[in-house]
Amino acid sequence: MSRVVTIRTVAERAGCSIATVSRVINGSARTSAEVEARVRAAVEELGFRPSEIGRSLKTLRTRTLGVVIPSLTNPVFAASVAGMEAEARRRHHTLLLTATDYDAAREPEVVETLVAQSVAGLVLTVADADDNPTLDRLDAEGIPYVLVYNEPRRAERAAVSVDNAGATFTLAQAMIAQGHRRLVYLAGRFATSDRARTRYLGYLAAMEAAGLAPEPPLELDYLADPAGHGAAIAGVFGPPGRPTAALCSNDLLALSVMGALRVLGLRVPEDVSVAGFDGIALAGAAFPALATVDTPTRRMGERAVEKIFELLDGAAAPTLERLPFELRPGGTLAAAPDASPGAPARRQDDARPSQSASPETPSE
Amino acid sequence: MSRVVTIRTVAERAGCSIATVSRVINGSARTSAEVEARVRAAVEELGFRPSEIGRSLKTLRTRTLGVVIPSLTNPVFAASVAGMEAEARRRHHTLLLTATDYDAAREPEVVETLVAQSVAGLVLTVADADDNPTLDRLDAEGIPYVLVYNEPRRAERAAVSVDNAGATFTLAQAMIAQGHRRLVYLAGRFATSDRARTRYLGYLAAMEAAGLAPEPPLELDYLADPAGHGAAIAGVFGPPGRPTAALCSNDLLALSVMGALRVLGLRVPEDVSVAGFDGIALAGAAFPALATVDTPTRRMGERAVEKIFELLDGAAAPTLERLPFELRPGGTLAAAPDASPGAPARRQDDARPSQSASPETPSE
DNA sequence: CTGTTAGCGCATTCAA
DNA sequence: TTGAATGCGCTAACAG
8 A cells, every 4th residue: 555656666667677766766876867867757756765674675784773761751761862863863764762661571572673673773771781681692693782871891882871880979979078977879679770770889989988887778669669669768767867868869769759758748958968860851940959960861862873883884892981971969959957057058048938848847 | 694594594493494484483374283393493492583674575564653753852752652652562563763853844754764664654743734745645645644732623634632722721711810911822933833823722712702812922942042032031021011921832831931031030920920731740840830731641642552553453534532631730820910819800891901911010 | 877687584375 | 284486675796
């Protein structure tokens, strides 16, 4: 139905062979101006569009890039996919998009699907970039891929990321500088994100560098189980002697944690400071604005696609590449409640107070 | 390189013909248990995965859906694409994703690209669903498609949308009920969004129903020209007798307008009330929370993909389908500054139209 | 400069 | 139940 006009139709109309039509279309060889004009006319009249399928079958290569991300609902990935799309389009390629919904078990099948489509390469963010049979398989089959946000230990694994541990180290340091001594690290399930794990290392390092006692990470299933999430937060921040700062593995989690803290009657940042990671727009729009690590989300996607083409062209060997990040200050990060007033406690008061935080603020 | 093992390899390993392998894989015909076992073993050992390309060339149909959206950076579309992806995956299909960056001129080429890939169908949000040569071409070629958020006048054009005009009418009514009499409608460029145009009709209707004088829409190029955007806002809200309410064609614009108003020293909602459209998370996170129309963004995408399959199966004729929306109250919508604290001003006694703006000028 | 021809990987018809 | 053969739309190697 949709594909009634083929290269053969055009050849008949132009009164030449299909090879010549192909040559004109692809400019793969010289043709006489006369024939070329006839062919172009025929193409125009018939509205002919060469089938990528036929072309691919011959070439065994498509103009398609496979993309695997945890979820489009997370603005981090939406932005990086937007970058990929723009860069791919610039190179006359299209994206085949799939999501795993943060389920590592789904990685093999989506990659299978993509590979079955003969994608030219893959761009993916996986749960674990080191222990990953799916990537092993891609390596074995020589299918080029670039990871995004993952930081594989193996140097031969191409990746575009940020210094996850380093950035978190810096962020934790900033919190400590504000007088916080009991910082907790909150994350989604480690099994679904090696970034969360790597960032925890940054937290550990900062705590140790400051001579503070690090605490085990709190893994929250905030996506699948919002209720249990609130309960877990209550368990940590409810009791006296609670932490004064929450370092979250990503912005979405941080926002969710802020909500849970408010439900507990705790004020941010007066009672508890909060910080995130990623630098999504949502973080800046929140009130108070979320302190976070600003990562070049869109650029990451662009760069990943550039890199895939470098691999395809054999122009470069796969490497781990870290893009620059920046600490983004925000109202959610303030001096610790028990910090001495001499400390650089600063909080802009230009914004009006949100209705009423619970009157009885347990300040201890 | 990547495609070393074909159906032929499997056939040799299993000691049978490629036809038999095909039969086993697709269950298209009965085979003896013995041969089937051998084939499955060979498939397993070789890690064989049938090439979608080969299959498609034969079938002339792929398991791929083409998607065209203005931009992934707008959370509305990110969410709806997330819905499409989930629904497509459920049906063993993949998405070929493209974006136009709000440039209608790019629609023909991206659709061409998608069609050249022999997608099974298309899901798209276009600039103008009525006057659109690209859609005409799809109609002519009988390629099935479903529009999202567009509301084509032609009933034969399949679409999943909301009642854009109706929702805006309701929202404008809510503003009027708060005592606002000078409402302006702000939009991105109409040329890039028929939704913005349709929503304006809702504004018009509400103004007329209330006996108020509607104003011409203010088209802002807030994406391409943030600076000019601020200046335009200043032009409208700077002078005395300024409007007390801004009805924006979408949430992203509304957020941007809020920022521009603050730069002018105007408070939201004390000086100016603001409302948006879409119901993105960003709107709820903003402070004050943005009053808006909550639309089922993700569900729209899911439903669109369901609908594409209904069309493909011939199970249904293309229709325009409107999903329910909901008014989402927010702190940005409050009583008009000059409204009497008593009852919502309905002004049916006052015959004089636009004369009366707020005589009390700003109090910065 | 142009035409003929041989596959690319697969599903499918036709025989056996 | 199975195998051989055909062709989907196209590119590329080879003749002419």
